[in-house]
Amino acid sequence: MARPATAAVRLLTGEREPVRLATTVSILLHGLQIIDGVPCEVGDRVLVKDQADQRQNGIYTASEGEWFRAADARTARAMQKGTTVHTQVGSANAGRVFEFMADEPAVGSDAITIVPFVPPDVAEVVDEVEALRDETQVLKDATGASAGQAAASA
Structure with a gap:
């Protein structure tokens, strides 16, 4: 599947901007840490998909302090069922594509399930x-x- 070239096309096709890393375990949403075997850096987009509290799953921007949801992943429409995101690096997740599975979740209130895209x-x-x-x-x-x-x- 060819990747759309622009952010506008990605939005229309249900594809988010790529993330640098994707989690493999539940993490603290605070501080720089190692995600999937790779040290994250300030500003990295991280797909957080394995939280014990699935309401915390989503796409975040890493920082030295508290992490915040990425600008393009703060609404139900941005994380609705069928939306996909590509992962760039990592020991287990490099090059993988993941898909959101919730029908218009209330971000922060509803569980957000993210699975490998088939x-x-x-x-x-x-x-x-x-x-x-x-x-x-x-x-x-x-x-x-x-x-x-x-x-x-x-």
């Missing part, structure tokens, strides 16, 4: 593979039952 065409393939796996298991179960019954009657 493009629709990939999701369809995954669904097909899972369906085939289920069918295969049903056939194995039926074949195994038939073989077991034949052995028992012999």
Whole structure:
């Protein structure tokens, strides 16, 4: 999927400006710290997605003091279901895309769930593979039952 080139196009397509880092664990929203194996710097955009209190999840600007939500991630519309954000660096999250899952959350009041983004065409393939796996298991179960019954009657 090609990345839109401008902030206006990103806004229209439901894509936020990229973040430098994305969390892997719950963090304090205060001070400079190591996020996903990388020291964050003042002004870094950080996707905070693993908070114990999911109301704190979102995109923040790192600072030496208290962190604040990024200017483009302070409203329900900015973090509604289907909105995506790219991560630039990190040990586990470099190059990954994440998706917001809440329908128009009240920022600060509602839980905000953020999950890895799976493009629709990939999701369809995954669904097909899972369906085939289920069918295969049903056939194995039926074949195994038939073989077991034949052995028992012999």
